[in-house]
Amino acid sequence: MNDGMTLRGGWNVEYNYAVGTTGKKFFDALIEKKIIAPKCSKCGLVMLPPRSFCERCFVPAEEWVEVGREGTIQAFTIVPVKFESLPEPPYAIAYVLLDGADTALVNFIRKVDLSDLGAAAKKLSIGKRVRVVFEKRRKGTINDFHYELIETGQARRQRSKK
Amino acid sequence: MNEIDAVVYSMGPSEFLGVNEPDKWCVDAVGGRDKPFMRIHTGGATGLSAAQAGFHHVAAGLFDAVLVVGADKVRECKDSQQVLNTIWDPLYERQFGLTTITMAAFQAVRHMHLYGTKEEQMALVAVRSWGNALNNPVAHLKGHITVDDVMMSPYYCWPVKKYDMCPSSAGGAAIVIVSGKKAMKLSTRPAWIRGCGEVANTVFLGDQMGGRAQMDFADSDVLAMAATAAYRQAGIRNPVKEIQVAELYAPFTVCELSMVEALGFCRKGESGRLNEEGFFNMNGEIAVNPSGGTLCANAIAITALARVCDGALQVMGKAPPKMQVKNVRNAVCTGEGGSFQFHAVMVLSADYY
């Protein structure tokens, strides 16, 4: 549209992003409800997101290990406003260090009441424990799981159930 | 224009403008025709990387005079965060609505967690910047605001609020870098480039928190590495005593708190309190962002170049009257780009040695 001062325009470009052998192995495991991570053969760093080499030692990372389904929040935020083409607000996201991993992986934290931001932020503080929850239908993408808070006391009950 | 030997074009991501290869469109406007011409791009650090490229070309003896110039029009982009989301990994991260604002929020929650920094202390950075910007005729945002104003402004990504963030601006900037001989012919009081540092960090945010992290996302340790290199070249041993002005690329309030710590102005975790005590005010120990800085204008491709312009004006004694800090011998300027990944530092001095 031409309003006399500006001309509306845009560019839309689609891509077929290569997943690569490392990504495929990780995503295939998600379908099986497993989170696996490459481990550096030299320094033992267990890396998420997965990658084909350790950037610290500069050697290939060919061994894979399964990491835990629980972890600890390292950083989080709550987004209450709408950004163009981004998820519908409000949503909470967090970097979580999964048990057995050495680097943190970001995902949504679901099932937290986000109506009061201050109260929600207190619940999501750094150090809080979360669990991995897999979606019923998994497609081999990073959205095959999300995190949920482990409420105090619940962690022990969960463990004794197993 | 005849005296300019080459042009370094300071141009970050094209997507904010929505015009592909914008450097191509600007050759004629900057007098680049018939001359060596190159584009430099390190995201938000672009302007400082461009200035360093210009410096190195002159210092190497290749050219006598290099024009470093650029422009950006981020305001024409409907939502710059739609573009910025695409700097994250399409397989593992982009899906979660990551933006530069969520990135600042991650830094803020870690700074709060590690050092007890308060939202009010971050808010005060905006208050000082907006106040300083009143003295800068070309600042985009400026005014007398209070900590309450910042605290009452809406959250964009908790704990980052509207006034904790930079605007989407339009702007241009230019500097001319010449050889020492030429500088002494052209000016009685040039700004001398005395130190340069530029260091890149890992792309992975999650590698910088907990676990076996080698540095913390709360801190700007990579900036500290770049600053150490620049200070060494400039012969600066005690930054607080020897530097009077800092023009920093801090697009969010928390970034400035983290950066002044990395630049050696105080210890980690002290910046919030010192800021309250006026340490970084115009009449404080080190005047941080007399221009209002990135919080008051962010035309991304040239924001870091504007830091160099403002730092140079300060050491030349040519800043706008109320913006000018008294007796400036050294100014430090920074650029920051990517997901807090690229950090560049330049020390400008009134003295040749």
Ligand SMILES: [Zn+2]
């Ligand atoms: Zn390694």
